[in-house]
Amino acid sequence: MSDLIQIRLNSAAAEAKWGKNVVLTPDTAGYQLHVNTADLRAVQKAGRQLDALGIQQIQLAGEGWTVDSQWALYQGFCTAKKLGAIGWTGTAADQLQLQQLHSTFSWAKAIINQTPEDLSPVALAEHAAAFVQTVAPAGTVSTEIISGSALLEQGWVGIHAVGRGSERDPAMLVLDYNPAGKADAPVFAALVGKGITFDSGGYSIKASEGMVTMKCDMGGAATVTAALALAILQGLNKRVQLILCCAENLISGRAFKLGDILTYKNGVTVEIVNTDAEGRLVLADGLQKAAEAEPQLIIDAATLTGAAMNALGTEYNAVFALDKALAQRVLGYAEQVQEGAWQLPLEKWHQSQCPSAYADTANSRPVKGGGTGGASNAAGFLSRFVPHDGKGWVHLDLAAAFHNSANSFWAAGATGMGIRLVAHTLINE
Structure with a gap:
């Protein structure tokens, strides 16, 4: 597995010690994301929180990721200075679809910016x-x-x-x-x-x-x-x-x-x-x-x-x-x-x-x-x-x-x- 900071899904709410309404908690490989991945807005918002931590690159890992939830996290995490900073997970077909999205979106974003x-x-x-x-x-x-x-x-x-x-x-x-x-x-x-x-x-x-x-x-x-x-x-x-x-x-x-x-x-x-x-x-x-x-x-x-x-x-x-x-x-x-x-x-x-x-x-x-x-x-x-x-x-x-x-x-x-x-x-x- 990549040495990059890994982001895994955890369907359970964060432990009370982390405070109320916390969606990111650290683990030994990176962070756990405590959101319902069907709520793509929440996933995208978590991507913004990861960016706010100053993290430059991440690797998605573990079970539960869909194409849409991975893409939502990327849309929140990427910035004008950081368009290619995420590693995908899932089946080969999923990763190909995400690579196609990334190549076209990153071209458009770069040229608009x-x-x-x-x-x-x-x-x-x-x-x-x-x-x-x-x-x-x-x-x-x-x-x-x-x-x-x-x-x-x-x-x-x-x-x-x-x-x-x-x-x-x-x-x-x-x-x-x-x-x-x-x-x-x-x-x-x-x-x-x-x-x-x-x-x-x-x-x-x-x-x-x-x-x-x-x-x-x-x-x-x-x-x-x-x-x-x-x-x-x-x-x-x-x-x-x-x-x-x-x-x-x-x-x-x-x-x-x-x-x-x-x-x-x-x-x-x-x-x-x-x-x-x-x-x-x-x-x-x-x-x-x-x-x-x-x-x-x-x-x-x-x-x-x-x-x-x-x-x-x-x-x-x-x-x-x-x-x-x-x-x-x-x-x-x-x-x-x-x-x-x-x-x-x-x-x-x-x-x-x-x-x-x-x-x-x-x-x-x-x-x-x-x-x-x-x-x-x-x-x-x-x-x-x-x-x-x-x-x-x-x-x-x-x-x-x-x-x-x-x-x-x-x-x-x-x-x-x-x-x-x-x-x-x-x-x-």
Whole structure:
């Protein structure tokens, strides 16, 4: 057995000498964990307690560990500085599943926690493409990165507008995972991710306390990339496209401005009333690109609105869909993989909730936070850019993807919440 500190389960309550409500007690090899492993929140909280002891590495040992309880302990124990510090236990199949989760989650967490100076939009696209290629069978992945002025030439006006204020080019990654290797194989699904590598808010500038963690605003791109990688590792045999919409939202003489009007490929005109509502502008391009392949399923994921966090906190991701049957299946998948998800309202009339006197729609409302119902209004904006009146499309507003500071369940930084849900949806739809 490893010389690392071992963590064993003990179904009995801790002895009275350790005090009330104690869940960790020392033994000769490390610590015993006195929790019901079916209570995954309690297990995750125990992981935070282990981290608070200053322990750098642990080895799980003994009987009673399940895949879910091991993963919950890891989610509590790991930090931005300590992503690979746990040894798994159980059957070979269990350990393989945990290794697959760890490899994909740790990639996503590391890149979300990366400094914005070290992660330009093009670099994000390149890192994502390289990561998927490391897990996919040889010859099954092709990639294209469209950047800079080429975006405008091809009509991707949203990504170009948001990113033009930066000296570093905006980019769209189009990755095609085609396990059959046939050019005429149908595209089953398209994943679209918001990849804002830093969000100053543009001319609608954020306050310092709102801007300091905005390296996380590419969390949607990281989530769908890691989800595709996880699904491939778990045996995905369907053709899937990955589309990342990458830009830095900065201020300069070239930056887009309030009052500008964008005309998208589908003819929709959008007045800019808030440059901090930039995520939906880049996703509009990604959703239209996704529709070109006529997939059965389109999933977009984005750290899109503060309104979703106000509604749900930071333990649930928000689910939006005009396709109500699909929404219910996705919520079911979330339960199966133990990820918090909650459906918020979206109807066709949400498309008209951001009116403009000068264009078909504004990109928000010209009030702080986009006004009431901001998350639903943002989803309504996106629904203008999906085919078939939203059938087969689901939007995830990732309220649970990042924690600005540590709490009793999570260390500060990226959580990876949403990865398992998207991967499970790809495999089971």
